[in-house]
Structure formats: structure tokens, C-alpha cells
Amino acid sequence: MISRSIKTCLRKIFGDRFSDETGLLFAYSYDAKFEGAPDAVVFPVDSDEVSRLLSLATEEGFPVIPRGAGTGQTGGSIPVEGGVVLSLERMNRILELDRENLTLTVEPGAITGDVKSYVAGFGLYYPPDPASYEFSTIGGNIAENAGGIHAVKYGVTANYVLGLEVVLPTGEMISFSGKLYKNATGYDLRDIFIGSEGTLGVITRAVLKLVPAPEAYATALVGFPDVSSIRRLASTVRSLSASACELVGKNIVPILMENFPSTLPPKTSYLMLVEFDGFGDEPKRLLDSMLSSFREVSFVVARDDSERERLWDIRRNVSPVIRANCTRGVSEDIVVPPASVPEMLEFLEELQAEFSVKIFSFGHAGDGNLHVNICYDELFPERQIEQLLEALFRKTVSLGGALSGEHGVGIAKKRFLDIYLSEESIRLHRRLKRILDPRGILNPGKIFDE
Amino acid sequence: MNESCVRCGKCNPVCPTYRVSGNELCSPRGRYLLGERVLSGKIPATSDVVKSLLSCTDCYLCNPICPVGLDIVEMVHRARETFFVRDESCSRFSLSGFGIDYKGEKYEGKMSRGDGSVLLFPGCLVIDSFGDTLERLTELLACLDIPFVIIDACCNYPDWFKGGKICLPVEEETEFYVVCSSAYISLKKDAGVRYFLSFFEDVFPVRLPDNAVFVQEEASRSLGLIVADRQISSPGDLLLIFQQDSGMVHLLFERLIQQARGDVLVFESFHNLAVFRSLFPDVHSYHIIDFIHREVMES
Numbered sequence: 001m002i003s004r005s006i007k008t009c010l011r012k013i014f015g016d017r018f019s020d021e022t023g024l025l026f027a028y029s030y031d032a033k034f035e036g037a038p039d040a041v042v043f044p045v046d047s048d049e050v051s052r053l054l055s056l057a058t059e060e061g062f063p064v065i066p067r068g069a070g071t072g073q074t075g076g077s078i079p080v081e082g083g084v085v086l087s088l089e090r091m092n093r094i095l096e097l098d099r100e101n102l103t104l105t106v107e108p109g110a111i112t113g114d115v116k117s118y119v120a121g122f123g124l125y126y127p128p129d130p131a132s133y134e135f136s137t138i139g140g141n142i143a144e145n146a147g148g149i150h151a152v153k154y155g156v157t158a159n160y161v162l163g164l165e166v167v168l169p170t171g172e173m174i175s176f177s178g179k180l181y182k183n184a185t186g187y188d189l190r191d192i193f194i195g196s197e198g199t200l201g202v203i204t205r206a207v208l209k210l211v212p213a214p215e216a217y218a219t220a221l222v223g224f225p226d227v228s229s230i231r232r233l234a235s236t237v238r239s240l241s242a243s244a245c246e247l248v249g250k251n252i253v254p255i256l257m258e259n260f261p262s263t264l265p266p267k268t269s270y271l272m273l274v275e276f277d278g279f280g281d282e283p284k285r286l287l288d289s290m291l292s293s294f295r296e297v298s299f300v301v302a303r304d305d306s307e308r309e310r311l312w313d314i315r316r317n318v319s320p321v322i323r324a325n326c327t328r329g330v331s332e333d334i335v336v337p338p339a340s341v342p343e344m345l346e347f348l349e350e351l352q353a354e355f356s357v358k359i360f361s362f363g364h365a366g367d368g369n370l371h372v373n374i375c376y377d378e379l380f381p382e383r384q385i386e387q388l389l390e391a392l393f394r395k396t397v398s399l400g401g402a403l404s405g406e407h408g409v410g411i412a413k414k415r416f417l418d419i420y421l422s423e424e425s426i427r428l429h430r431r432l433k434r435i436l437d438p439r440g441i442l443n444p445g446k447i448f449d450e
Numbered sequence: 451m452n453e454s455c456v457r458c459g460k461c462n463p464v465c466p467t468y469r470v471s472g473n474e475l476c477s478p479r480g481r482y483l484l485g486e487r488v489l490s491g492k493i494p495a496t497s498d499v500v501k502s503l504l505s506c507t508d509c510y511l512c513n514p515i516c517p518v519g520l521d522i523v524e525m526v527h528r529a530r531e532t533f534f535v536r537d538e539s540c541s542r543f544s545l546s547g548f549g550i551d552y553k554g555e556k557y558e559g560k561m562s563r564g565d566g567s568v569l570l571f572p573g574c575l576v577i578d579s580f581g582d583t584l585e586r587l588t589e590l591l592a593c594l595d596i597p598f599v600i601i602d603a604c605c606n607y608p609d610w611f612k613g614g615k616i617c618l619p620v621e622e623e624t625e626f627y628v629v630c631s632s633a634y635i636s637l638k639k640d641a642g643v644r645y646f647l648s649f650f651e652d653v654f655p656v657r658l659p660d661n662a663v664f665v666q667e668e669a670s671r672s673l674g675l676i677v678a679d680r681q682i683s684s685p686g687d688l689l690l691i692f693q694q695d696s697g698m699v700h701l702l703f704e705r706l707i708q709q710a711r712g713d714v715l716v717f718e719s720f721h722n723l724a725v726f727r728s729l730f731p732d733v734h735s736y737h738i739i740d741f742i743h744r745e746v747m748e749s
Contacts, residue, residue, distance in 0.1 A: 023484060023499035027474035030483070032457045043472065070474065071459040089472035109472065111463055135459045320517065323456075 055171030068140030074410025108139025223268030245366030335405030507686025
């Protein structure tokens with residue numbers, strides 16, 4: 001609960017960009033998966049206001065929950081102990097394109113899709129493309145270290161953050177690095193904030209790295225008859241630098257076969273959408289090289305842009321297919337070393353049989369990051385869901401993997417964190433959190449308990 | 451199948467009111483979820499809730515984006531019914547901001563002129579405030595040898611946007627052509643409704659001068675018409691928002707001017723044209739009929 005006097009202070013800072021009205025509190029109580037109950041919402045327009053808010057929060061001891069577009073999957077922007085939701089939506093400007101240094105400076109509320117479109121107009125490319133990129137924000141993407149389809153070649157959001165301005169939980173504003181591609185001066189503190197899920201600082205400005213936009217593509221839909229034929233896929237796509245390697249799992253393929261009868265390659269248990277991007281003939285040459293190194297597969301190669309679109313449509317149809325065939329379930333985004341994907345797929349078959357559930361898996365096989373949708377009926381007992389998830393995460397970690405490749409821990413995976421992180425690591429997490437946030441006011445209740 | 455909102459947020463960035471406000475309360479996702487809870491009684495219709503539900507401009511840009519196929523606009527309308535007083539009669543509303551006063555009595559439609567077979571429905575705003583443009587339209591129809599009759603009636607848009615039904619002085623399923631794009635949206639579920647722009651498809655895309663841009667409404671968008679060679683999307687119908695939240699209307703039109711990059715704005719909605727002219731009298735604005743008229747007369 002926030003006292004009336006604190007609300008008065010907040011009104012002084014934010015004016016009519018402070019509210020505790022019914023409708024607004026509701027609108028800022030949810031993200032894509034979770035709900036909470038904020039006491040107030042504020043909309044800063046600059047980092048100075050953020051700094052004043054956090055100083056006040058540390059002094060008075062009330063929670064502050066940073067929020068971008070509120071499209072997260074793990075409850076990262078949801079208040080668990082009440083408090084003030086800090087919406088960065090109005091700090092959404094693209095500030096500067098530097099064509100000499102190939103950088104873009106933006107405010108955290110800028111929508112990633114807008115950033116991508118903007119730089120594309122100059123022949124440049126900002127590669128990170130989480131599934132939500134058209135509606136999520138750069139700040140949110142940085143806080144979650146968002147990935148996406150093209151991470152297999154281009155890397156994740158962390159690889160594109162050159163500079164950050166952050167407001168610490170105690171209110172200090174600090175800038176980290178800038179338009180530098182190399183920096184060995186002082187600890188690399190910038191990177192602590194990337195993927196910190198809004199628990200160590202509030203991002204108020206980012207300097208993003210840009211690359212030249214590719215001009216040519218070569219795309220194929222590859223059908224694998226069984227799991228063993230997928231071995232060597234990861235090493236092949238990674239050494240050839242495929243720009244996309246997207247798996248469609250066994251249970252989804254037959255449904256897609258019905259919707260796209262003539263487009264899919266024959267004799268397919270698993271489908272992989274593979275794409276190479278670049279310039280001139282290079283993508284085609286690389287695709288041919290990849291396809292010739294797999295004997296047991298069948299494939300369909302896109303001969304022009306419209307065929308390429310049709311192949312991507314198949315991949316885009318995966319989520320609607322799962323939604324239509326799965327009324328109740330959980331969805332996880334585990335990550336394993338890429339070469340362990342076949343073993344994980346075999347394990348998912350066993351898990352499916354053991355628990356009598358239906359598992360729809362798909363996603364970024366080239367990164368080893370699979371979206372695993374586990375579906376069950378209304379009679380499936382709750383405690384079995386926990387057992388099932390624990391089994392999934394334990395297997396993931398035993399393969400050298402981690403609980404989440406992209407979605408973060410947030411509220412959703414907190415209780416499983418010690419499956420992946422050692423006691424020493426969790427203690428170190430807590431120590432770092434205490435140093436930066438002595439009163440534990442910034443986004444409490446996320447990732448781990450303090 | 452009864453789909454429910456999955457809260458993905460995909461609808462938000464296409465919404466003009468979300469874009470200018472940066473506020474979830476003025477977003478499709480926010481209004482949909484709030485509307486659901488107002489209808490079920492879980493959330494009371496407090497003033498900020500009412501303001502949120504009124505902030506939707508019926509541009510319909512959100513509906514096609516929704517991955518589970520929700521009719522977001524319809525939810526908003528249904529929710530509005532819970533706090534709006536409905537008026538069962540064909541009501542005209544006061545547009546005193548534009549110097550138009552209606553008597554507020556129940557209006558019986560009448561056939562006013564013409565002697566032909568096409569029923570033309572301009573709507574009250576067109577007849578009362580855009581007489582010149584209506585003249586040009588009737589000249590065009592005469593040029594194309596289309597005999598018409600004008601129905602002088604109210605489309606009941608102000609009641610429709612709160613979930614109301616329109617009442618027209620014609621028999622059901624009679625074919626008639628609506629002239630105002632907002633009236634078309636409120637009437638289009640009726641079997642007989644047509645949109646007047648379909649008469650002119652042979653001249654599309656209309657040649658606009660280099661410094662003009664067409665502001666496309668849901669009417670021509672829903673019919674898949676490419677009306678002019680340079681067109682941008684309208685932020686929706688802003689007439690009634692104008693009476694509730696002129697700050698929002700200002701922001702929406704400012705954004706529209708930015709998107710037009712300062713060019714002359716050519717509307718298909720008489721509502722928006724009327725509001726725009728009253729707020730931005732120094733920016734040149736027209737109705738598309740003016741340019742179709744020029745195109746047809748010159749050829």
C-alpha cells in the first residue's frame with residue numbers, strides 16, 4: 001500500500017501523469033500471462049523523473065515496477081506486492097541515427113518494430129526479433145535479453161546494446177559505455193542490467209548497434225524423417241551461418257499437412273525452416289551446401305519471394321495451430337546446447353508418454369531454444385503439472401541447458417530456479433541485488449526471493 | 451468457438467489512440483479487457499473507465515490484427531451501453547461547435563428531390579453543412595446518368611456507437627447508397643447498404659495534386675478500395691470524441707498531419723472533415739468528392 005503522503009509526492013513529480021484511478025490500475029495489472037494489483041501508475045517523460053521516483057521509493061520503501069509494453073510472458077512487469085508501476089511508454093522516441101558509427105540511440109519505450117522499420121529505410125538492420133517485436137519495447141527487450149528467430153546468426157539483444165543509461169534503485173543515473181565497439185575500461189557493468197528483468201535498474205536510454213541490411217535470401221523447408229536425422233543440423237547451420245533454423249515438431253506437422261497439403265516435403269516427422277541471408281549468390285550457395293550435406297531429408301526450396309512468403313506462413317501458422325488444438329496447458333522456452341536438440345526431442349516423446357500429455361514443440365533449433373507447449377485435459381491434476389515441469393527442467397539442465405532462452409524467469413519460473421542455479425550463484429545474485437537495491441524496492445518478487 | 455483475449459498486445463501499436471497517448475487505457479487490449487469486466491460488473495464504470503471506453507474512434511484497425519479473431523470494437527460498443535442513456539428515437543444531436551443546431555425532435559425521413567431509382571443517403575451533416583459538396587456529387591451522378599433520390603434522414607451514428615440501432619424511412623433490404631463514411635460504418639450491417647464511392651471505381655485511383663493525401667476511413671478500407679494514389683489511414687471517427695475529449699482529438703489530428711507530412715488532407719468522412727476544419731482552420735482540407743468531381747468533369 002502507498003500512503004496518501006507518498007501519492008502527494010508522486011503527484012508533485014508527475015502531475016497528471018500520475019494516477020490511482022480504478023480503470024488505470026486495472027489496465028496496468030496484467031501482462032500477457034500474469035495479473036497483479038498496483039497501487040498507482042506513473043508515466044515519466046525523462047530520466048530525471050525516473051531518478052526522483054526511485055530516490056523516493058528507496059527513501060520510503062515502496063515497490064516500483066518498470067513496464068514497457070506489458071507483453072511479457074513471465075510476469076516481469078506485474079506488481080506482486082503492490083507498489084507503483086513505472087510505465088516507460090511515453091519515453092518512446094528514436095533520438096539519433098548515427099550513420100557513421102552505425103548506431104541508433106533510443107528511449108526505452110520505443111517499439112522494436114518501429115526501430116526496425118526506421119533503420120530499414122536507411123538500408124540498415126537491427127536484427128533482434130522476438131515474436132513480440134511488433135508490439136514490445138526496446139527497454140523490455142533489453143531487460144529480458146530478448147532473442148528471436150534470427151538470433152541463430154545475429155545473436156540476441158545483448159549483442160546489440162553498445163551503451164545504456166540506467167537509473168539505479170537508489171536514484172543515481174549512470175551511463176555505461178556508448179558508441180564503442182570495444183571497451184576495456186573498468187568493469188563491464190553495462191551487461192549486468194541486460195536481462196536483469198527490471199530488478200537492478202531502470203533503463204532510460206540505449207545506444208543500439210546496427211548492421212547493413214541483407215539483400216538476398218535463400219529459404220527451404222526441410223523434412224526430417226526421424227530424430228536421428230536431425231543430428232549435425234546445429235553444427236551445420238551454425239558453421240554456415242544460417243539466418244534462421246526453425247523447428248516444427250512432430251505433433252504439429254500432421255496438422256500443418258492438412259492446412260498446406262502440397263507445400264510440405266514428403267516423409268516428414270519434423271520440419272525445419274532454414275534460411276540464409278546476405279548478398280548476391282551467397283545465400284543460395286550456402287543453402288545448397290547445407291542441403292547436400294544431409295542425405296535422409298526431403299526439402300522444398302523457395303524459388304521466388306512469394307514462395308518464400310508461403311514457407312514462412314507455415315512457420316507463422318504454428319502458434320494458431322497450437323492454440324486451436326490445446327485448450328489447457330503450459331508453455332516453456334527451455335534452451336540446451338544446440339547439438340542436444342535431438343536428445344531433448346527424444347526426451348519430450350518419453351515425457352509425453354509418461355504423463356499422458358500432448359507436447360507441441362517448435363522454435364529456434366539452431367540455438368537449442370525450443371518452445372515446448374505441454375497440453376492436457378481438464379482432469380489432469382495440478383500437482384502432476386509441477387512434476388512434469390520439474391522433470392523437463394531437470395533433463396534440460398542435465399543436458400547443459402537452462403530454464404529459459406528468451407522469456408526470462410519473472411514470477412513464472414522462480415520456484416524452479418535452483419534446478420539451474422547453484423546455491424553459490426543464487427547467493428551471489430542476492431548479494432548483487434542488495435548492493436544495488438538496499439531496500440529491495442525495484443521489481444521485488446522476481447527471479448529469486450531476496 | 452468462444453475465443454477470449456490472450457493479452458498478447460499485438461493490437462496495441464496499430465491503434466491511433468494508443469500511439470498518441472502511450473496509455474494502456476486508450477489501447478484496444480485495455481479497452482477490450484476493461485469492457486469485459488464492465489459488462490460482467492467486475493469493474494464499475496468510474497470516470498476514467500468511461501473515458502477509456504469512449505476513447506475508441508472506431509477506426510477498426512485493431513480487429514484484423516487480433517490473432518484469435520476478436521471483435522474488439524464490438525466489445526467496446528457493448529460496454530458503452532452499460533453507462534450510456536439510450537435514446538430509442540431517431541435522434542439528431544447538437545453540433546453547436548460547428549454552428550449547427552438540431553431541434554431534437556423525432557425525424558421522419560422524406561424524399562426531397564430527384565426522380566430516379568437510386569436512393570442516396572447523404573446524412574444530416576452533409577445536407578446541412580456540406581451543401582456545395584453534395585451539389586458536386588449530384589452533378590457527378592447526373593453526368594454518369596444515374597437517376598437518384600435523396601433521403602433526408604439520420605443514420606443515428608451517435609446512438610449506434612453506444613450499441614444502438616438505426617431507423618430509416620425505407621423498407622428493409624432496399625438498396626441505398628450512403629455518402630458519409632461514418633454513416634456507412636454504422637449502417638453497413640444492413641443488407642441494403644452500399645457506399646457511394648463504388649459509383650466511381652472507374653476513376654480510381656483519383657489523381658490528387660502532389661501536395662495532397664487521401665485520409666482513408668474504414669468504409670473504403672472494408673471494401674478494399676484504393677481511392678487515391680497516395681493514402682494514409684484515418685485515426686477513426688472523431689466527431690463524438692471531440693465532444694468528450696478534445697485534447698485527444700487534437701493529438702490524433704496532429705499525428706495525422708505529421709503522417710501526411712504537411713500536405714493537404716482529403717477526407718472521405720464528413721465527420722472528421724468538420725471537426726478537422728474547426729480545430730485546424732489553417733490547414734487545407736477537402737472531401738474526396740471535390741477531386742472526383744474535377745477528375746470526371748475534366749475528362
